[in-house]
Amino acid sequence: GAVVSQHPSWVICKSGTSVKIECRSLDFQATTMFWYRQFPKQSLMLMATSNEGSKATYEQGVEKDKFLINHASLTLSTLTVTSAHPEDSSFYICSARVRVYTEAFFGQGTRLTVV
Amino acid sequence: AQSVTQPDIHITVSEGASLELRCNYSYGATPYLFWYVQSPGQGLQLLLKYFSGDTLVQGIKGFEAEFKRSQSSFNLRKPSVHWSDAAEYFCAVGVTSGTYKYIFGTGTRLKVLA
Numbered sequence: 661g662a663v664v665s666q667h668p669s670w671v672i673c674k675s676g677t678s679v680k681i682e683c684r685s686l687d688f689q690a691t692t693m694f695w696y697r698q699f700p701k702q703s704l705m706l707m708a709t710s711n712e713g714s715k716a717t718y719e720q721g722v723e724k725d726k727f728l729i730n731h732a733s734l735t736l737s738t739l740t741v742t743s744a745h746p747e748d749s750s751f752y753i754c755s756a757r758v759r760v761y762t763e764a765f766f767g768q769g770t771r772l773t774v775v
Numbered sequence: 776a777q778s779v780t781q782p783d784i785h786i787t788v789s790e791g792a793s794l795e796l797r798c799n800y801s802y803g804a805t806p807y808l809f810w811y812v813q814s815p816g817q818g819l820q821l822l823l824k825y826f827s828g829d830t831l832v833q834g835i836k837g838f839e840a841e842f843k844r845s846q847s848s849f850n851l852r853k854p855s856v857h858w859s860d861a862a863e864y865f866c867a868v869g870v871t872s873g874t875y876k877y878i879f880g881t882g883t884r885l886k887v888l889a
Contacts, residue, residue: 666818694876703865703881704819709874717874753818760875761826763809766818 663687664756666767673744673774681739681770683754689734690756694764695727698751710737744774777802777870781880788856789888796851796883798866807869808849809877810840814862822864825849836860861887 663686673679683693692711696704710716710731718724726748728740737756741748751771755764780799788794800806807826811819823834830842840851849866866880 664818692874701884704879706876709876751816755819755877761807761869763821763824764877765821766811768818769816771816 662765664690664754664765664767666754666770668770669768670771671773673772675745675774676743678740678742679744679772681741681752681754681772683737683739683756683767685735685756685765688756688758690737691734691759693731693737693754693756695729695737695739696753696755698753698769700751704753707739741772744772746774748772749774777868777872777878779866779868779878779880781864781866781883783883784881785884785886787886787888790858791855794851794853794856794860794885796864796866796885798849798851798880799847800849800866800868801847802868802870804871806842806849808840808842809867809869810834810838810849810851811865811867811879812836812862813865813882819865822851856885856887858887858889861885 665684667682695707707722708716708718710729712731712734716729731737753769755766757764778801809824810822813819822838823832825832825842833839838853863882865882867877
């Protein structure tokens with residue numbers, strides 16, 4: 661149980677284009693989903709927290725218009741990187757939890773390369 | 776400020792040896808604590824968690840962790856390491872800061888010698 665699936669696992673896109681990453685909770689309903697960015701050999705940087713049906717809460721310094729997050733249902737959240745640039749290349753990871761004060765379960769991550 | 780410190784960036788142990796990974800947290804309220812493991816190019820897998828009760832918690836893959844409130848620590852241990860345990864280990868604390876979220880340490884990379 662508690663499986664989170666992230667798609668795609670890797671993507672290459674051209675500079676200036678947009679790319680969408682999906683995060684699905686396969687066997688539970690996720691009231692909250694999180695999006696992280698991880699640089700090589702570094703820890704996870706929380707980008708935003710999204711609750712189903714609500715606007716995402718972005719961490720300080722994260723551009724809301726660049727990283728669009730939608731949490732349309734209890735099993736799906738999407739991260740869209742708009743007008744991607746090479747500096748957006750990174751490993752993006754989502755996680756999901758059932759309710760507050762419980763653990764979060766992670767997707768397998770998406771390697772984004774912008775060329 | 777809320778934070779998690781993992782003092783050891785790298786640890787190398789021989790297969791079969793015991794392991795202890797250190798984690799210290801800073802959080803004013805009751806901490807909910809977690810250990811996750813990450814293999815290269817993968818997401819994070821939950822090893823174990825502490826919410827309340829017995830301060831020694833058992834997890835998957837033979838791992839255990841002990842919560843010590845007086846030391847603000849939540850160290851991860853394993854009696855005998857296997858080569859497949861080589862990975863990155865992250866300690867995390869759940870905090871309420873506007874919303875309930877998780878703060879991660881910088882990670883400890885474990886290398887296992889055959």
